[in-house]
Amino acid sequence: MPELPEVETTRRGLEPLLIDQQIRTAIVRNRALRVPVPRDLPQLLGDAVIRNLGRRGKYLLIDCGRGTLILHLGMSGRLWIVTGNAPAGKHDHLDLVLANGTVVRLCDPRRFGLVLWVCGDPLLHPLLCTIGPEPFAEHFDGSLLYSATRTRSASIKQVLMDSRIVAGIGNIYANEALFRSGIHPAMSANRIGLKRCQSLVTNIKKTLQLAIDAGGSSLRDYVGSDGLAGNFQNQFMVYGRASNPCPQCGTPIRGIRQGQRATFYCPRCQSR
DNA sequence: CGCCAGGCCTGCACGC
DNA sequence: TGCGTGCAGGCCTGGC
Numbered sequence: 604m605p606e607l608p609e610v611e612t613t614r615r616g617l618e619p620l621l622i623d624q625q626i627r628t629a630i631v632r633n634r635a636l637r638v639p640v641p642r643d644l645p646q647l648l649g650d651a652v653i654r655n656l657g658r659r660g661k662y663l664l665i666d667c668g669r670g671t672l673i674l675h676l677g678m679s680g681r682l683w684i685v686t687g688n689a690p691a692g693k694h695d696h697l698d699l700v701l702a703n704g705t706v707v708r709l710c711d712p713r714r715f716g717l718v719l720w721v722c723g724d725p726l727l728h729p730l731l732c733t734i735g736p737e738p739f740a741e742h743f744d745g746s747l748l749y750s751a752t753r754t755r756s757a758s759i760k761q762v763l764m765d766s767r768i769v770a771g772i773g774n775i776y777a778n779e780a781l782f783r784s785g786i787h788p789a790m791s792a793n794r795i796g797l798k799r800c801q802s803l804v805t806n807i808k809k810t811l812q813l814a815i816d817a818g819g820s821s822l823r824d825y826v827g828s829d830g831l832a833g834n835f836q837n838q839f840m841v842y843g844r845a846s847n848p849c850p851q852c853g854t855p856i857r858g859i860r861q862g863q864r865a866t867f868y869c870p871r872c873q874s875r
Numbered sequence: 876c877g878c879c880a881g882g883c884c885t886g887c888a889c890g891c
Numbered sequence: 892t893g894c895g896t897g898c899a900g901g902c903c904t905g906g907c
Binding site: 758761 | 895896897898899901902903
């Protein structure tokens with residue numbers, strides 16, 4: 604589920620509650636995520652003080668001084684603050700218990716997420732060191748996307764979802780940004796000119812920002828750290844809207860598949 | 876029952 | 892030879 608806007612919404616929601624707080628312990632109920640949760644997480648985290656809450660692409664980075672807890676929410680993960688004494692459910696695999704009593708809970712029904720502990724620079728971890736520019740970085744601009752795509756004959760949509768090109772863009776936001784730029788998702792990336800790359804970067808930033816402003820998108824199970832659903836799904840132009848009218852021209856939105864993933868576009872507004 | 880779902884890694888066959 | 896590419900499959904549960 605979570606793409607960059609949902610992870611960022613989670614980060615912002617948790618930040619004020621976690622910064623400078625001491626961790627009492629971690630409760631691991633199920634280690635069987637995509638990568639096994641470290642067995643000794645309670646010892647690694649116990650008494651650590653959270654210095655900073657960061658994000659790289661779709662990864663959440665909890666800086667504990669002596670090391671960093673890296674979380675990825677996979678398709679169905681969610682981090683939330685336990686209110687009251689809510690008993691752990693079937694898919695609540697991990698709790699971080701703070702010294703002040705606050706409990707941060709990781710729920711991930713499909714278990715595609717992961718929890719890692721790294722010492723030293725977390726950005727050097729093999730899973731993070733190949734990630735491309737953050738979409739909001741100033742240096743991520745049209746000319747960078749243009750040069751990064753010259754050798755890529757794959758479709759622009761699949762290239763946008765390649766984290767080595769740009770961080771954090773998944774299926775929803777690739778579809779939405781391409782619509783906003785009027786680019787056909789099946790167009791070969793290396794056939795897109797500089798002007799359109801510039802437009803695409805502008806619309807990637809714009810779409811992600813609008814989604815963050817809306818608290819992310821809530822499909823199926825996603826809710827933010829405060830338990831509230833985001834509502835960017837109400838602003839989807841094309842995603843999930845096959846055969847509904849294009850918001851710009853009224854032509855029915857077309858749904859196709861690209862590399863096992865659902866793609867949605869307007870056949871009139873988006874050209875090759 | 877089969878199919879679908881927001882992620883991402885691996886391995887394979889293929890063509891240049 | 893060695894890329895990049897396009898697939899398929901795997902990791903899981905739940906909803907329709």
